[in-house]
Amino acid sequence: MGFRARSVILAAGALLFSLTAAQTFQRLGGCPTLGCILPPDQVDFLAGQFFDIRLEVHAPVNGSEANGGNPDPNFRFTVAKAGGVPQNASTFFKVAEPALERWNFTWYEDLFAQKAFTPSLVNVTAKIYRRVALYEPGHYTATLTYNNGTKVTTADWLVRDLATVRKTKNVLLFIGDGMTTNMITAARLIAHRSVNGRYQTKMAMDKFPVLGHQMTHSLDSFITDSANSATALYSGHKTTVNALGVYADSSKNSFDDPKIESIVEIFRRVFNGGVGIVSTAFIADATPAALTAHTRDRGQYGAVVDQFLNGITNYTWTNWSGPDVLFGGGAEQFYPGSGSYQQKDYYQAFANRSYNVVLNNSALQRTSNSSKTLGIFTVSNMAKWLDRNVYTANLRNQSNSPDGKKADALDQPGLKEMTLKAIDILQNRSGDKGWFIMSEAASIDKQMHTLDYDRALGELLELDDTVTASIEKLRALGQLNNTLVLVTADHGHGFDVMGSVDTKFLNAQTGDRQKRGAIGTYQNSGLSQYTTQNTTNASLIYTNGAHFPAQWDPRYSLFAGIGADPDRRENYAVHKEGPRVPAVNLSGLPANDFYVNYKDAVTGFVINGTLPVSDDQGVHSLTDVPVFAMGPCQESFGGKSLTSL
DSSP: OOOOOOOOOOOGGGGGOTTTTOSSOOSSTTOOSSEEEESOTTEEEETTOOEEEEEEEEEESSSTTOSOSOOOTTOEEEEEETTSOOEEHHHHHTOOOOOOEEEEEEEOSSHHHHHTTOOEEEEEEEEEEEEEOOOSOEEEEEEEEETTTTEEEEEEEEEEOOOSSOOOSEEEEEEETTOOHHHHHHHHHHHSOEETTEESSOOTGGGOSEEEEEEOOOSSOSSOOHHHHHHHHHHSOOOOTTOBSBOOOSSSOTTOSOBBOOHHHHHHHHHOOEEEEEEEEETTSHHHHTTTOOBSOTTOHHHHHHHHHHOOOSSOOOOOOOOSEEEEEOGGGTSSSTTSGGGOOHHHHHHHTTOEEEOSHHHHHHSOSSSOEEEEOSSSSOOOHHHHHTOGGGGSSOOOOTTSSOOOOOOOOOHHHHHHHHHHHHHHHHGGGOEEEEEEETHHHHHHHTTOHHHHHHHHHHHHHHHHHHHHHHHHTTOGGGEEEEEEOSOEEOEEEEEEEEHHHHHHOOSHHHHGGGEEOGGGGOOOSTTSOOSSSOOOOOOTTOOOOSOSSOSEEEEEEESSOOSEEEOOOOOTTSSOOOEEEOTTSOTTOEEEOGGGGTTSEEEOOSSOTTOOSOOEEOOOEEEEEESTTGGGGSEEEESOO
């Protein structure tokens, strides 16, 4: 199964429209004029990839674009292959002409309008063509003509040919959510010993034969979220923040937006191959969800779980009967109650479809490799590597058991255990059809958001350990040469290490300015103490081949940080009592007003944040992210590309 580089970029013409391409708010992403085609200009498809087409004509009632508020109901839409004659879309795609729809929406043109509570009202006429495809490679021009023929919007679409020979049987895609090259460098520093500047061991990612980079910006913003970036990774189409497998339209319904077929939907439809979805997040979170979900609102968690099992049921779409493997957290979306879709019991729903259902690591290891398997191991996100393996007391008093009975989820698997079991099941079930597994280290991102760099780097090292074990598993199964192994990220954070901190000296100082004297830069950064055996406390010992710090609380810790953060305190020490909470809302103040959490780093000093006071966590950054490739088609992933399949 071949992969092609795919890309979506903003139309250059959008730069001419200062309001509709505004920075803070947009009337509709990908629609710089009052006539909208979704998918928009400059997108590309695989030949035969299914998608929907949404057409909208906007008529602003007020604001700087006001034109009377009467959108054209008689707009025309044609499609033509390069060199061909434009045809009405219903004729071109051999489908019935869709019904005309009408609605309205409001938006703020800028922050001044928002502050004054003066939104602009827009009336809309619209149509949508469902489940169409372009089968012949080449360029196509889609044209929307409206306002009595006086206005025209065009979109250039590129259809890429499919490889004539399937070059890989299996694909194992690892996603380190939020992982950047700087984080990999920091993880290497704390887990791999160096002598005179030379590392004595390498990370698994260091050994991959091909390294590339990919850009992560969105269709309508240069900072992305995990929903939009996962959509780009799985479908080749850049869309809007919070959108899963769709282009966001302006309707009020978050489930009617124009869809794009994902790689696993294509793989199942064309090859009937096996599919595995593994994550340390709650399983309805954006990165796993985007493989099968189609909604512009990533927060529709219950519906996402339903779509994992049933696919799209409200419109004609690719037939989907569930993945072979679904492993992660998020039990509140499965046991019946307010968190589950329509308050249904989704454990039972999966069991009724012949899934084995397992709720802890012991059951996971015992379960058969011949059956489809649902493994949900905790409420919300899964426990972090650092808490499962070092500070294990933090697993108690959580009331997070996956059966909903509010016991503690003490027997959780890690990413490695889940991924290796997924490989066993998929290899046993898929035969010559092959399989696709996505395995996500979700809490690299989640812990970077909360500025908990120790836990984030622990998650990254667990990912690297999982990559090592998975390669060995594939080699033992005789499948390594048949499997494309990819390790990448969906976006980054502005994280880096600038030196070291003498935490003993910091804690002994009484003033904030004096405490900052504990930071050592350049030659005073010294060497990593994380790989040094601790002479006063028992050092951590790992099995052969596993690389994690020998100690997580050395006297000389990392002077690390991110570029965008809330007000907080820093003492640069590992948080042994559990994940960080850097900023909190104070009693009696607005719920979106956050202040330094004194308890988060009592011995530290205050650092003023750079984000709005409504943010209690760090945010994503623009940075390109790495792509490591090994196996068939590995050469396709070198260099630099847009975030895409």
